[in-house]
Amino acid sequence: MSDIDTAWKRLETEGARLRGIHLRELFAADPGRSGAFTATLDDLSIDFSKEKIDQGAFSALLGLAEATGVASCREALFSGAPINLTEGRAVQHMALRAPEGAVVEIDGADVMPEVRATLDRFLAFAEDVRSGAYAAADGPFTDVINIGIGGSDLGPVMATRALRPDHDGPRLHFVSNVDGGHIADVTATLDPKRTLVIVASKTFTTLETMANADTARAWLSAALGDGAGAHMAAVSTNLEATAAYGIDASRVFGFWDWVGGRYSLWSAIGLPVAIAVGAQAFRAFLAGAAAMDAHFREAPLAHNLPVLLALIGVWRRNVMGWRTVGLIPYDQRLERFPAYVQQLDMESNGKSVTREGRPAGATGPVIWGEPGTNAQHSFFQLIHQGADTVPVDFIAAATPRGADQHHHELLLANCLAQGQALAFGKSEAEVRADMEAEGKSAAEIEMIAPHRVFPGDRPTTTILHRALTPYALGRLVALYEHKVFVQGAIWNVNSYDQWGVELGKVLAKALIPAVKGEALPEGLDGSTAGLIARIHDLKG
Numbered sequence: 163m164s165d166i167d168t169a170w171k172r173l174e175t176e177g178a179r180l181r182g183i184h185l186r187e188l189f190a191a192d193p194g195r196s197g198a199f200t201a202t203l204d205d206l207s208i209d210f211s212k213e214k215i216d217q218g219a220f221s222a223l224l225g226l227a228e229a230t231g232v233a234s235c236r237e238a239l240f241s242g243a244p245i246n247l248t249e250g251r252a253v254q255h256m257a258l259r260a261p262e263g264a265v266v267e268i269d270g271a272d273v274m275p276e277v278r279a280t281l282d283r284f285l286a287f288a289e290d291v292r293s294g295a296y297a298a299a300d301g302p303f304t305d306v307i308n309i310g311i312g313g314s315d316l317g318p319v320m321a322t323r324a325l326r327p328d329h330d331g332p333r334l335h336f337v338s339n340v341d342g343g344h345i346a347d348v349t350a351t352l353d354p355k356r357t358l359v360i361v362a363s364k365t366f367t368t369l370e371t372m373a374n375a376d377t378a379r380a381w382l383s384a385a386l387g388d389g390a391g392a393h394m395a396a397v398s399t400n401l402e403a404t405a406a407y408g409i410d411a412s413r414v415f416g417f418w419d420w421v422g423g424r425y426s427l428w429s430a431i432g433l434p435v436a437i438a439v440g441a442q443a444f445r446a447f448l449a450g451a452a453a454m455d456a457h458f459r460e461a462p463l464a465h466n467l468p469v470l471l472a473l474i475g476v477w478r479r480n481v482m483g484w485r486t487v488g489l490i491p492y493d494q495r496l497e498r499f500p501a502y503v504q505q506l507d508m509e510s511n512g513k514s515v516t517r518e519g520r521p522a523g524a525t526g527p528v529i530w531g532e533p534g535t536n537a538q539h540s541f542f543q544l545i546h547q548g549a550d551t552v553p554v555d556f557i558a559a560a561t562p563r564g565a566d567q568h569h570h571e572l573l574l575a576n577c578l579a580q581g582q583a584l585a586f587g588k589s590e591a592e593v594r595a596d597m598e599a600e601g602k603s604a605a606e607i608e609m610i611a612p613h614r615v616f617p618g619d620r621p622t623t624t625i626l627h628r629a630l631t632p633y634a635l636g637r638l639v640a641l642y643e644h645k646v647f648v649q650g651a652i653w654n655v656n657s658y659d660q661w662g663v664e665l666g667k668v669l670a671k672a673l674i675p676a677v678k679g680e681a682l683p684e685g686l687d688g689s690t691a692g693l694i695a696r697i698h699d700l701k702g
């Protein structure tokens with residue numbers, strides 16, 4: 163048996179043992195377990211004491227990380243080796259936030275001079291837009307529309323909302339969906355004479371983004387004629403395509419093929435964020451991520467935050483067999499964080515073959531979520547009393563920014579209470595005692611008590627930091643990025659390609675003529691042909 167098989171076997175044994183032990187019992191046996199199962203980096207902590215693990219399971223998880231070579235995979239990542247095997251590319255988004263003086267070599271050349279020059283250039287442009295030094299014909303830009311999708315949209319949207327207290331630049335708007343309703347609704351409220359449009363696309367070929375860019379350009383041209391070009395900027399790795407599209411090189415900001423789309427927020431894809439919050443805050447955001455990079459690279463596995471988060475995920479997914487994870491920020495400004503992590507995680511580790519092309523076991527879980535406390539008043543019912551165990555990650559800040567302290571205390575109390583309720587529940591005996599104290603009749607108690615029981619034993623991990631500053635946000639995003647990397651290493655999948663999105667793109671292109679009313683593609687399946695016929699009927 164290989165070391166990896168042995169490590170998995172040991173985990174299975176631990177899992178079988180712990181499955182029968184309620185979280186209440188784990189806490190009764192070791193009331194101080196939160197000390198043992200909390201890891202910190204400065205003000206950031208991860209408390210995983212409400213996960214169904216104990217020391218035996220924890221050491222088996224660390225054994226798996228060692229057997230699967232997480233530490234050497236991590237070195238390969240930072241070395242700039244082409245670990246994205248299927249595309250022959252290095253994975254070096256960390257270079258985009260590397261500290262002053264760092265040298266990062268890819269293919270034997272230091273990429274940092276070019277990275278720094280591009281960062282300086284796009285931050286200078288952001289400051290010029292903010293100050294009005296680069297202005298619209300009628301005065302400073304009041305509004306900016308970022309057109310992009312996937313990694314060219316979710317990061318900027320998420321970060322702009324998260325950093326609302328730092329937002330002192332022009333208003334930001336985001337258009338991603340090819341649904342014309344999206345751009346129509348955004349432009350309806352804006353003055354083209356005072357609006358800057360950023361077209362953000364790594365490839366500059368994405369159907370949705372190019373369709374929206376064409377529509378935005380027509381909207382600008384209708385108001386500005388030849389002046390429309392001055393209202394457009396682009397971010398891409400495909401500089402030939404941006405030139406062919408006619409966007410002036412002075413407003414084109416590049417990045418590199420070693421930056422995956424879902425890892426590109428740190429590059430010029432972050433331009434809209436920089437326009438919103440300014441260069442200084444954007445640099446603090448990068449510094450927070452760099453601090454997590456340094457921690458991830460240097461900390462021993464047993465105290466390494468991304469490694470621990472990854473191992474908890476492996477425990478949940480592979481050992482316990484739970485297929486989804488709820489990501490619930492108790493932070494309204496992180497409302498798009500679950501969607502952001504959804505792409506980061508599911509596009510990276512939603513794979514079913516290993517790096518060698520053989521069948522992989524259970525890999526990336528389904529990630530979903532909404533902010534608390536709203537989530538409590540909608541789907542938390544199922545998490546408390548449903549038939550499935552749904553592990554949850556909570557994220558909360560100890561202090562609010564630009565918001566009322568009392569509200570924040572209510573928010574935190576709710577977050578903590580959910581973790582308590584999920585872990586410890588409420589037994590039938592407790593429910594009956596409560597109902598008796600409420601003076602309910604025996605018949606009513608008999609009928610209602612089973613419905614009021616909370617089984618508990620439902621795991622949560624709580625991530626806490628002081629406040630959601632630009633630095634803390636950078637650190638949090640990098641935490642999840644590296645967690646995804648570690649899980650990819652353990653599952654032995656390539657976390658950096660996304661072939662699974664390709665087939666739909668090809669098929670959509672082939673169907674466009676038929677949807678427009680032209681001939682159907684040859685050999686089209688009966689269901690799709692029927693749906694197209696129905697669409698034409700309904701169009702009348």
Ligand SMILES: O=P(O)(O)OC[C@H]1O[C@H](O)[C@H](O)[C@@H](O)[C@@H]1O
Binds near residue numbers: 313314424
């Ligand atoms: O930035 P783009 O090249 O326009 O790509 C936008 C997005 O679409 C692709 O299909 C991928 O699934 C995403 O990873 C990517 O972020």
